[in-house]
Amino acid sequence: MEYATFYVAEDLFGIPIYLVQEIARKTMVYPIPGHDVRIEGLMNLRGRTTAVINLKRCLFKADEKSDPDLMRKMIILETQDGLPQEALEMGMSAGDEPVVLLVDDVFKIIDGERESFYPPPANVNETYIEGVMKSDDNLISLLSIPKLITDLVTNMEDENHGS
Amino acid sequence: MAADMGTTKSFSIFDPSIRFEHREFYEKIVSELNGIFPVCNQGESTAVEISANATEQEQITELMKRVENFSGELLDVTKKLFDQYYVAKEELHESILNTTAYNKINTLDRNLLERTCDVRWWALETAFSNCIQFYEDTKDMASDILKLLDKSQAKDIPGGPEEITGKLENFSVLLKEGMLSEFIEDFKEVCGQIHISSADTKVFNKFQERLGELASKIEFACFRLEDINNSYTLYRDLVIADSEGFIIANSNSDRRSAVLGMSVKEEDWFIKALATKNGTEYFAQDINNSKVEDQLSLVYSTAVRENSDENGNVTGAMGVFFDFQGEAKIILEEYMPLDEDGIIMDGCYSMFTNSKGRIIASTDENILGVGENAHIPRKNRMLNDGERKNSYLVFEGVDSAVFSSRTDGYLDYRGLGWSSHVIVPKSRIFENDADQDTYNISAEELLNSKIIPDINKQTYRKVQDDKESIQLISLNGIVFASKLGKRGGALGPIFNQITKSGDYVTSRMEDLLKEMANGELRLNLKALENFSKQAIDLIDRNLFERSADIRWWATDEYFWKALLNPSEENFLKAGNRLKVINGSYTMYRNLVLSDANGDIKACSRTELKNELSKINVSDQIWFQMGMRTAFSSEYAVQDVASSSLEKNKERSLIYSGGVRKDGEREGDTIGVLGILFDWDTEAKKILETCLPTDRQGVIIEGSAAVYTNNEFEVIETTDAERFPVGMKLNFPDQISELKAGETVSGVWEYKEKRYIFGSSRTKGYREYEGLGWFAHVLRPIF
Secondary structure, three states, X not given: OEEEEXXXXXXXXXXEHHHEEEEEEOXXXXXXXXXXXXXXXXXXXXXXXXXXXXXXXXXXOOHHHOOHHHOOEEEEEOOHHXXXXXXXXXXXXXXXXXXXXXXXXXXXXXXXXXXXXXXXXXXXXXXXXXXXEEEOOEEEEEEOHHHHHHHHHHHHHHHHHHO | OOOEOXXXXXXXXXXXXXXXXXXXXXXXXXXXHHHHHHHHHHHHHHHHHHOOOHHHHHHHHHHHHHXXXXXXXXXXXXXXXXXXXXXHHHHHHHHHHHHHHHHHHHHHHXXXXXXXXXXXXXXXXXXXXXXXXXXXXXHHHHHHHXXXXXXXXXXXXXXXXXXXXXXXXXXXXXXXXXXXXXXXXXXHHHHHHOOOOHXXXXXXXXXXXXXXXXXXXXXXXXXXXXXXXXXXXXEEEEEEEEOOOEXXXXXXXXXXXXXXXXXXXXXXXXXXXXXXXXXXXXXXXXXXXXXXXXXXXXXXXXXXEHHHOOOOOXXXXXXXXXXXXXXXXXXXXXXXXXXXOOOEOOOOEEEEEOOOOEXXXXXXXXXXXXXXXXXXOHHHHOXXXXXXXXXXXXEOOEEEEEXXXXXXXXOOEOOOOXXXXXXXEHHHHOOOOOOOHHHOOOHHHHHOXXXXXXXXXXXXXXXXXXXXXXXXXXXXXXXXXXXXXXXXXXXXXXXXXXXXXXXXXXXXXXXXXXXXXXXXXHHHHXXXXXXXXXXXXXXXXXXXXXXXXXXXXXXXXXXXXXXXXXXXXXXXXXXXXXXXXXXXXXXXXXXXXXXXXXXXXXXXXXXXXXXXXXXXXXXXXXXXXXXXXXXXXXXXXXXXXXXXXXXXXXXXXXXXEEXXXXXXXXOOEEEEEEEEEOHHHHHHHHHXXXXXXXXXXXXXXXXXXXXXXXXXXEEEEOOOOOOOOOOEOOOOHHHHOOOOOOEEEEEEEEOOEEEEEEEEEOOOEOOEOOOOOEEEEEEEOO
């Protein structure tokens, strides 16, 4: 399986290529009111209003690293309808609505067949990391999109209930 | 128009100035991009092969179209980039060589301006008006003597009389070297043989005495001319002519036998000198033949006036023969590229032409012969005052560029309409630049710096952007292919090819941009080096003039007379003399005369007389060194320092010369003349003309020019805030290792700001050796 890899802060992350619909330059994002800083705002994706997730704020606590000028690329995630047969066979799933991830920069597409995988290191307390892949000299953290989305949605619902 | 560098132009890849490796590189990029088009076509047919789904087919075709369009765009950018690369090089070279051509003519003009002051000042020396007056009076007496001789029937005496009467009738022949003393002997002999009344004998004896006096007056006039020439070594000869155009005295003893008694009444410089209205007027005779010299001459002339009064009647003329050839050689050879043996590189020439376009001096007289027409494009020959032009031409079979600049004069000196030209092979302009790793500045840093013009920065950003676009196109292509599952596998090689080609093209373009940035850096460093060299050369030339002034003035009779007979009246006269000198030479703040004990006895700023007369300068370096000079051809200078003579000034630059009894050329000193140069004003004026400018001629913000002494202490500055006078600068070693006359450039960090700099160390000029100073010109990188 192939992985799309990208930079957030100085670290490399990867997600299965099947979950990617398109990679694009950052476009205009409209901020929305709310307490969840992980949501950067909303954007217009081919006529559909789509939530933009600031991955840096999801993965790193320190706010100092979130220079908006550094975040220059967007990964538009695939919807359930767009998943190819192979992905479904592997048990992947996606949301019904497209979601956009805001990242610093894309790295490249890596063929996972040829790389070695490791479980996430014990000392790293990262909720969304499923494992680590070593490609050349790079360590790439594999991101669990379902976990990330679920966490965000739960949080949003909590907030909505609370208000 | 094709030869015009000024208009916007584009470089065809077949332009002969495009370097071979660049043409090869360009062709590779083009073939790489052209390779993408069939790949795209292949993609479209693959689409039909791998998918029966019309939407999918359309998506693939769409993707391929995007790649194709983009490749076309990339091809355009590549062309543009090459254009910019060569235009940037051309422009920078143009600005440097233009400045070089201008500097040459400007340096010459500055020199010639000083020359116009010289002649006007010297012509008022009393030794010359006295000598002419005495000669005229003696000539008048000669006709009386002739009548007496006639009456005495001296012609009956065997031998001599005809000779003698002939010479008395034609008095100017006695001016020939040695003739007068010979004549005096002959005349004595004749007087002894004729029988005349005692009254007449008296007249004869008196005339005889007078002839002897005339001989010594002429000798003294020659002596004074020599004194001047010993101080101002830029002249080959100085001559004094009577009102009829016969030369009475000259300074060059080697030429004396040929020159004295010669008639110059038909020479322009003489005729125009007689026509001057008062002592403030002068005439400059453009390069021409003169009987006085056996080579082409540049003559400055003015009238000698009765009693040396600047409004007095004209009694004769002074002509000064400037060593134009020697001076032009020095100036023309500056800034020319040299080979390992220190010889000007082949294909590089420099020359001066006069207002008629004739060559008056050149670095290679076999090719650019003096007196010939310069074979350069018409517009380079037909310049207006102050105009600069560049053209391409084939010169001596080599594709070359010629940079021309016509004089705009300097201050009140209008110049003679001369132009300076610099010719270099075109290949020099576009040659490869060495790697700039030595400069401790990365190409990326450079490309974002202020040194690189905006247009090149925009191209850099565009290439960066294109690189990203290629990446996105191929990434999305692979993402798309993955959705097709196994069927998409066929698209894989296509996207790989696109990625590969795209990466190749953009990384090569980045290389080219970095090369361009390095080239710009190198040329900018070169420009700063040239500016620093110009700054140190101009101050050296200026200080040479100061060393000439002091040597000449120290021999002035008012000063030694006052020191020999120290009466109040004599010192008053000396003070007035200093005041007159200072009135003509305004670059001095004060001129002071000190006796052998170091007490100030007279000064040009007479209002300071009382204050200064209380000062003893015996512990000051300029005084001590001045007292120790052994010859009138020597002078001393005290490096910029504070002085009790100028309490309100931070720094003084004082030149001194020993005053000797009877204005003798050697022997013990009886006092010292000190001259206080208006250093700050003059130095700052020069520095301000040596600041780097952008292509519109505006001085670059944050740039600075400074002089430092050999301890790297700032002695003058254009930026008193960042580089104040007195501040010791911690320059890199490459500067402290400079030897006399060398230049260097590089990158330097100072007060948290990065600069590129050019520095030059003084090499002096003629007899002025320099004080080991440096000139530095700095330009901020960001």
